[in-house]
Amino acid sequence: MDKKSPKALLYLLPSLLFLGAFLVYPLVDVFVYSFEEGFNFASGTSFGTGLYNYSYVLHDPYFLQALKNTFILVIITVPLSTILALVIAVGLSSIKTLKNLFQTVYFLPYVTNTLAVGLVFMILFKPTAYSDGLVNLLINLFGGQSVDFISGPYWAKMFVLCFYTIWVVMPFKVLILTSALASVNKDYYNAARVDGTGKARTFFRITLPMISPMIFYLVITGFIGAFKAYSDAVALFGTDLNAAGMNTIVGYVYDMLYGNSGGYPSYASAAAIILFAIVLTVTCINLAVSKKNVHY
Amino acid sequence: MNVTLKNVTKKFPSRTKNTPDVYAVNDFTLEFPDGKLIALLGPSGCGKSTTLNLISGLLKVTDGKVLFGDEDVTDLAAEKRGVGLVFQNYALYPHLTVRQNILFPLQNLKGKEKMSKSQMNEKAENIARLVQVDNLMDRKPSELSGGQQQRVAIARALVKMPKVLLLDEPLSNLDARLRLQTREEIRRIQKETGITTLFVTHDQDEAMSISDMIVVMKDGVLQQTGLPQEVYDNPENLFVAQFLGTPPISTFDGEVRNGTLYIGDDVVFEGLSCQEKKVTVGIRPEGYVLKENGAFRCSLKRVEVMGRDITVISENENCNSGEIRSIIGSDNKVDVTKEWVCFDLKPEKVYVFDRESGKRLREAEVRSNG
Numbered sequence: 001m002d003k004k005s006p007k008a009l010l011y012l013l014p015s016l017l018f019l020g021a022f023l024v025y026p027l028v029d030v031f032v033y034s035f036e037e038g039f040n041f042a043s044g045t046s047f048g049t050g051l052y053n054y055s056y057v058l059h060d061p062y063f064l065q066a067l068k069n070t071f072i073l074v075i076i077t078v079p080l081s082t083i084l085a086l087v088i089a090v091g092l093s094s095i096k097t098l099k100n101l102f103q104t105v106y107f108l109p110y111v112t113n114t115l116a117v118g119l120v121f122m123i124l125f126k127p128t129a130y131s132d133g134l135v136n137l138l139i140n141l142f143g144g145q146s147v148d149f150i151s152g153p154y155w156a157k158m159f160v161l162c163f164y165t166i167w168v169v170m171p172f173k174v175l176i177l178t179s180a181l182a183s184v185n186k187d188y189y190n191a192a193r194v195d196g197t198g199k200a201r202t203f204f205r206i207t208l209p210m211i212s213p214m215i216f217y218l219v220i221t222g223f224i225g226a227f228k229a230y231s232d233a234v235a236l237f238g239t240d241l242n243a244a245g246m247n248t249i250v251g252y253v254y255d256m257l258y259g260n261s262g263g264y265p266s267y268a269s270a271a272a273i274i275l276f277a278i279v280l281t282v283t284c285i286n287l288a289v290s291k292k293n294v295h296y
Numbered sequence: 297m298n299v300t301l302k303n304v305t306k307k308f309p310s311r312t313k314n315t316p317d318v319y320a321v322n323d324f325t326l327e328f329p330d331g332k333l334i335a336l337l338g339p340s341g342c343g344k345s346t347t348l349n350l351i352s353g354l355l356k357v358t359d360g361k362v363l364f365g366d367e368d369v370t371d372l373a374a375e376k377r378g379v380g381l382v383f384q385n386y387a388l389y390p391h392l393t394v395r396q397n398i399l400f401p402l403q404n405l406k407g408k409e410k411m412s413k414s415q416m417n418e419k420a421e422n423i424a425r426l427v428q429v430d431n432l433m434d435r436k437p438s439e440l441s442g443g444q445q446q447r448v449a450i451a452r453a454l455v456k457m458p459k460v461l462l463l464d465e466p467l468s469n470l471d472a473r474l475r476l477q478t479r480e481e482i483r484r485i486q487k488e489t490g491i492t493t494l495f496v497t498h499d500q501d502e503a504m505s506i507s508d509m510i511v512v513m514k515d516g517v518l519q520q521t522g523l524p525q526e527v528y529d530n531p532e533n534l535f536v537a538q539f540l541g542t543p544p545i546s547t548f549d550g551e552v553r554n555g556t557l558y559i560g561d562d563v564v565f566e567g568l569s570c571q572e573k574k575v576t577v578g579i580r581p582e583g584y585v586l587k588e589n590g591a592f593r594c595s596l597k598r599v600e601v602m603g604r605d606i607t608v609i610s611e612n613e614n615c616n617s618g619e620i621r622s623i624i625g626s627d628n629k630v631d632v633t634k635e636w637v638c639f640d641l642k643p644e645k646v647y648v649f650d651r652e653s654g655k656r657l658r659e660a661e662v663r664s665n666g
Contacts, residue, residue, distance in 0.1 A: 187387035190354050195401035195456070196375040205400075209391040 033269035046266070053270035062255075063271060066247040069233075072158060073165060073248070074226040081166040082218055085173035090203070092174070093181045103178070110171035117168065118235040125149040125160050150237065157237065157246055165232050169225065173218050180214035181207070216290040220283060227279050230254065249275045297365045297459040297492055298330040299351060304360035306346050306516075320346040322516040324360070328494060328509075333486045335503035335510045335524075336496045339539070343516035344496045348462050351494065353377045364459055380453030380491075384465040386445045388437040394448050395420060395433040401456045419455055427451045427485060443474045447481070454489060461486070463495035467502060479506050500540050504528065512536050529644070534654035537578045537647055543607075543621040548614045550577040550648070552660050557648065560614045562592050564641060570660040574651045576616075583645025584608070584622035586630065590638035594620055599630050606630065610637050 033039055034053055036046035057063050092102055109117065125133045132146040140146060147153070149160045184207060192202045208215075230250035233241055241247035242255065249271060256268035306321040320343045328334050336344040349355040351362060353374030362370045369377050380401075388397050398420040402411060411419070424430040427447040437445055446466065453461055466482060467475045483506040486493045497503050503510045504524040512519040512527065512535075520532045531537035537545050550559045552573045557564040559577055584592075586608075594610035597619065601607075608622045608630060622639065624630075630637065648660040 185385075185387070187383050187385060188389060190374075191381065191383060191387040191389075191452075192400075193354065193374045194352055194377075194379060194381040195452075196378070196404045197400075198375075198404065201404065206389060209389075 030269045030272055033266055034273045036266055039266045053266045054274070057267055057270045057274065060267075062242050062247060063249075063252050065242075065245060066249050066252040069158070069161075069246060070227060070229065070248045073162060073229055074223060076162045077165045077169070078219060078222040078226050080162075081170050081173060082215065082222060084166065085170050085177055085218070086215070088170075088174050089177035089181055090207075092178055106174045107171045109167055110175070114231065114235060117164075121160070121164055121236060151244065154245060157244065160236060161233060161246060164236060165226065165229060168232065169222065173222075176214055176218060177211065180211040184210045212294045216286070216294050220286045220290075223282050223286060224279055227275065227282070249278075299328040299460055299492060299494070300361075300363040301326050301328075301347075301351070302361040302363065304347075304350060304362065305358050306343070306350055306355060307358040319516050321350065324516075324518050326511065326518060326521060328492060330492055331490045332508040333483060333493045333495070333506060335507035336494060336513065337500060337503040337510050337539070338498065338513035338519075340498055341515075342513045344498075344513050345464055346516075347513070348381075348464055348494060348496050351460065352379050352381050352462055354381075378456070378459050380456070380458035380461045382446075382449045382453045382461070382463045382466055384468060386437075386449040386469075388445055388448055388452070390437050393434050393436055394424070394429060394440070397437070397448060398424060398433075398451050398455050401452060405456065420451075423451045423455045426454070426488060427481075442470050443478055446470065446478060450482070450485065454485070454491070457489075458491065461489075461491045461493040463493065465496050465498075467497070467499070475502070482506060501542065504540070512539060514539075531578075531647060532656055534576055534578065534649040534656075537649070538617075541580060543581050543623075544617065545578045545580050545647075546615055546620045546622075547617045548577045548579070548612065549616060549651070550575045550614070552648075557660060559592065559612070564591060564646070565643065565662045568660050568662070570657060573657065573660065575657060575660055576649045576651050576654070578647040578649065579620075579641060580645040581607075581621050581623045583642045584624060584639040585642060586624050586628045587638055587640040590640040592639045592641055594637055594639070596630075596632070596634060596637040599632055601626070608637060 035049050035051070037048050037050060037052045039046040088106060092099060092106070095102070123133065124135050127133055127136070127146070127148060127150070131137060132140075133149065135149065136146040147156050149156045151157075188206055188210070189202065192206055197205075228250050229248050233246050233248055233251060237244040237246045240260070241251045242259075247255070253268045253271045253275070256264045256271060301324050304321055304324045305319065308318040308320055310317050322343075324347065336347060338344045346355060350357050353369070353372060353376075357370060360370075361368060364377070389400065392400065399416055402416045402419060405411060420433075421430060424433060427450050429444060429447045429451060432440060432444060432448075437448065440448065446469070450461075450463075450466075453463075463482070467478055470478055479502055482493075482495070495507075507524060509521060510524050510527055511521045514535050520527055520536045522530075527536065528540050531540065534547070538547065548559045550557060550564070552558075552568060552570050552575055555568045555571060556566045557568060557575070557577070564577065592612075594612045597609045597611055599606060599608055603626065605623050605626050606628060608624060610620050610622070612620060643662040646661065648657045649655060650657050
């Protein structure tokens with residue numbers, strides 16, 4: 001068939017229209033906003049063009065705090081959740097009794113409503129009039145001092161946020177890795193056994209390379225997901241994240257648009273573009289690393 | 297090293313209440329002699345692969361003993377038995393190069409057996425040369441042909457000089473031509489290393505052509521063992537007779553009356569020590585001699601001339617294995633216009649079996665040597 005046939009274009013038209021209207025146009029628009037100083041939605045006017053928005057955002061202490069929070073969250077939760085998921089998946093694949101029960105238990109957070117999860121974390125960490133939360137009860141039991149995890153020191157809040165994030169993203173990873181492990185041909189393990197391969201060596205030299213494509217898929221999507229974190233922080237610390245010092249980049253973008261101090265689409269756009277650049281860079285690095293280490 | 301199986305049984309418990317347990321291998325006793333190439337032969341599902349896995353230790357015996365030499369290895373795990381195993385699909389690690397695949401078993405060695413890097417490399421090179429993959433060392437398995445993968449798999453199994461080399465259907469993934477080549481190759485490698493080698497096959501040609509000893513199995517039960525030619529010439533029962541030989545043996549409903557063997561009304565042999573019995577008569581394709589007034593009459597269907605010899609295809613109402621294919625020398629002339637063809641039978645190519653049990657009835661046969 002002729003590649004330049006108008007028919008082909010006609011068939012593509014519906015999806016092109018939708019993609020253009022809802023994906024390409026907004027993207028370009030955000031890019032344009034980010035260079036227009038003081039853009040106003042209502043009047044549709046701006047003072048001029050330039051890099052001022054970027055300069056403002058990069059000097060805004062709230063943004064820098066959000067950037068720091070996001071990076072800490074990413075660096076802690078992505079490797080930790082992946083490794084934990086791998087450990088759990090390997091454990092699940094090697095047991096026989098109660099396998100289904102444990103699989104269900106580990107998958108539960110994935111199907112649980114976010115609000116219900118939030119409630120559970122409240123019980124665990126939030127101080128009430130009667131107690132300081134379940135975790136603090138435990139700390140007290142071992143003779144420690146109560147820690148205010150919700151409005152206390154920064155490390156405590158960050159701990160809760162990371163804990164929550166890992167807990168929420170892990171079920172999906174466990175699921176993917178369990179099926180990846182199950183799809184490795186048993187003959188490889190038998191061959192390794194006959195050759196006298198130890199358990200650890202079998203895992204690192206055979207199992208891990210065999211499931212490496214899935215691990216890297218999880219790492220890449222994990223990075224992207226963690227960079228876009230927002231709702232988790234809101235669920236734990238409420239909507240005024242700047243006051244709590246627990247804002248994330250996406251949270252900052254939202255606040256700039258609709259928050260109490262909002263109404264600055266230009267700043268929001270600039271922050272969004274910065275986030276985009278960061279995610280793009282990290283993903284490219286990931287892909288480059290995976291090309292070297294992922295087999296097939 | 298010789299391998300001995302003593303009353304080995306492998307039972308797989310049934311999955312449902314209504315089906316009986318499956319005995320994949322049943323009371324198997326045999327000694328596999330040292331330094332020989334031995335074929336485990338049988339139709340699919342006869343338990344030959346299970347037997348191999350019981351020797352490798354990947355499966356645990358339900359009952360009985362496995363001995364390597366004088367050492368009882370029944371309770372030894374697969375990783376401690378020191379066998380080399382080549383899988384049907386080769387199971388080469390796809391992410392490792394040929395060299396890394398061959399080195400893999402050596403890197404597992406611990407303690408006294410541990411080798412230096414250069415020793416390992418030298419061993420790998422040597423074994424690669426033996427199986428002729430030394431020019432492919434830096435390729436990945438996906439970049440190799442089936443035959444090359446097969447060689448690498450054999451190299452990997454051989455590199456640590458196993459006590460026993462086990463091959464599970466080694467040729468089934470190769471095309472016909474490569475199969476012929478590779479089986480010679482296996483024979484050569486086995487001769488050069490002198491390692492006791494067992495291979496599983498359902499192809500009797502494969503088994504007959506290269507092995508020192510064949511072991512015929514059916515439904516988990518050992519049927520017969522011996523030199524390939526011996527087993528072919530002297531089958532213990534109907535199953536073995538039917539399983540070995542191409543074209544296969546023809547079988548007929550026959551009867552012994554007053555010391556005379558009949559197929560239908562044709563008198564096949566006289567003067568037998570056996571008196572009265574319903575029997576199955578098996579006649580090898582090469583057991584027919586064309587003779588004008590021969591005792592055995594069949595209706596002629598057609599003749600295939602193969603150059604070296606002639607195949608006469610005929611029918612007999614007492615035959616229960618379809619058409620009769622008889623192979624005769626090309627110096628014979630067959631008149632294809634005739635309706636009937638008559639044969640004399642070579643006594644040593646005619647076997648008589650009990651019709652009920654399929655057991656060989658030697659007393660109903662004529663044997664020139666006694």
